[in-house]
Amino acid sequence: MPFQTLTRSAFFVALAPALALAQEHGAEPKPGLLTSDGGLMFWSLIVFIALFFILSKFAFGPITQAVRAREDALTQAIEDARKDREAAAKLLADHQARIEAARDEAQKVIVEGRATAEAMKASMLDDTHKQQQDLLDRARRDIDAERVVAIAELRREAVGLAIAAAGRVIEHNLDDAQNRKLVEQYLATIQ
C-alpha cells in the first residue's frame, strides 16, 4: 500500500524541482542559504525512495516480524501456561476427589468391618447359645432317659424286693392249716 502512495507521490514531487528550476534557468546564481537546487531535490527523492524500499524490506519488515513472532510466542506461552495451570488445577481437584473417595472407601470398609465383626460376634454368640441349649437339652433328655431307666430299674428292683418279701411272707405262711389243706387237695387231684 505505501508503495502505491509513493508512486503517486513521485509525480507530485517531480513538480517541486520543476518550479525551483524555472527560476534557476540561465546563468548559475550565487548560492545562498535558500537557493533551491533541483539536482539535490532529485537526489533526495531518489535516496528517500531507495531507503524506503530497502529499509521496509530488509530492516523494518524482519524486525517487526521478529517482534510479532516473539509476541505470538509469548501469547502462546501465556496461553499454554494458563492451560497448564487449569489442567493442574483440574488434576489437583481430581486427586483430591480421589483421596476423598478413598477416605470414604476406607471409612466404609471400617464401618463394614465393624458391622461384620458385630454380626459375627452376634452370630457366634447365637451359635454358642444354641450349642449350650442343645447341650442342655441333650443333658436334660439324657437325664430324663436315665431317670426313666432308673425308675424302671427301681421298679424292677422293687418288684424283686416285693417278690422276695412276698416269698418270705409266703414262706412264713406255709404252715397254715388252710394252706396245707389246699396243697393236699391239689395233690389229691394229681393223683
Place this chain on the structure above:
Amino acid sequence: MKSRHALIALGLVAMMAAVVVSPARAQEPVATPSPVASEAQGAANAGPMQAAEAEAKKDFVMPHVLNSHEIVIPWLGHGLEKEIELPRWAPIHVGPLTLDLSPTRHVVMLLLSAAIGALVLVVAGRGAEKARREGRPTKGFAGAIEATILYLRNDIILPNVGHHGEKYVPFCLTAFFMILFANLLGLVPYMATATGNIAVTSTLAGIAFIAIEVAGMRALGKRYVNTIVYWPHDLPLAVKAPITFIMTPVEILSKFTKPFALAMRLFANMTAGHIAVLSLLGMIFTFAQLLNYSPAAYGAAVIPVALTTVIMCLEVFVAFLQAFIFMLLTAVFIGQIRESAH
C-alpha cells in the same frame, strides 16, 4: 529485557556523541577554518594589522554550511585536509526543465548517510531475523535498534496515525532514519549536513505532504474534498456560504504551511547549529587577533573550544530531536487528516 535494550541504545548514543565530539574538537583549530588560519599565520609574519585585515574579509562560515562542488577529505598535508573536485555532468533537459544532476557535496553526504543508515538497519534486521529463526529475543546491537524501532512504532507513530495505521509506519520510520543519519553525519568532521540544505528538507517535506494528502484521500474518500472546501453541515446556507468563502483559502493554506514548517524547522535547526559551532570556532581567531598572536591566544582558545564541545553535545541531541520531530509531526498530520472523517 526491554530496559536492557534501552540501555544499549543509550550507550550507542553516548558513543556516537563521543565519536562525533572528540575528533571535532581535535580538528577545530586546524581543519575547518584552515584557509583562514594558514593565511593568518602567513600574514602574521608580515604584521598583525595586515593579517587582521586579510582575515576580516574571509568568510569561512557560509562555505562550510552551503552546498558546493567539492568535498573535503582528511589529508596529512597542508591544513590536514584536501579538497576534491566532484565531477560536473551536463544538465539533463526534461521538456522545459533543466536538471543538473552532478554530485554536489550534499548529494555525496546524502548518499553516504543513506548508505550508512541502510547498512546499520539492514544488519539489525538480519540480526532480528536470525534471532527469530533461532526462537530467541534479539540481542545486542540489533536489539537496541529493535527497541528503538519498536518504541517509535508503538508509542509514537501508531497512536498518532490512528487505527489501522500500520501501513504508514515504514514511511515515518524511513523519514526518521534518513534524517537522523544525515544529521549525525553532518556532525562528523570533514562531513557536511545534507539536512541543512533547504532543497533536501523541502523534498522530504514534499514527500510528507504527499503522504499526508494521500492518507487523507484513502481514509476519507469523497469527503476528502471537505478538507479543502470548508463546508459546515449544521449551519444555514446563508451563514455557510460566507464561511466557506473565507475558510477555504485558510484550509488550503494550512495544508501547505504544515510541510513548509517541517522543511524550515529541520533546515533552520541544522544550519543554525553549524553556524553556532563555526562562529564559536571563529572566536579562536578573533582572540588570536586581539592578543596579537601571542602564546596567550592559545590559552584563550580553550574557552571557545569548551563552548564548542558543549554545543556539539547539544547538536547530537538536536540531531535526534529534529529527526524525531519530523517523524512525529508527519505522523500527527497523517493522523489529523484521517481523523477528520469522524
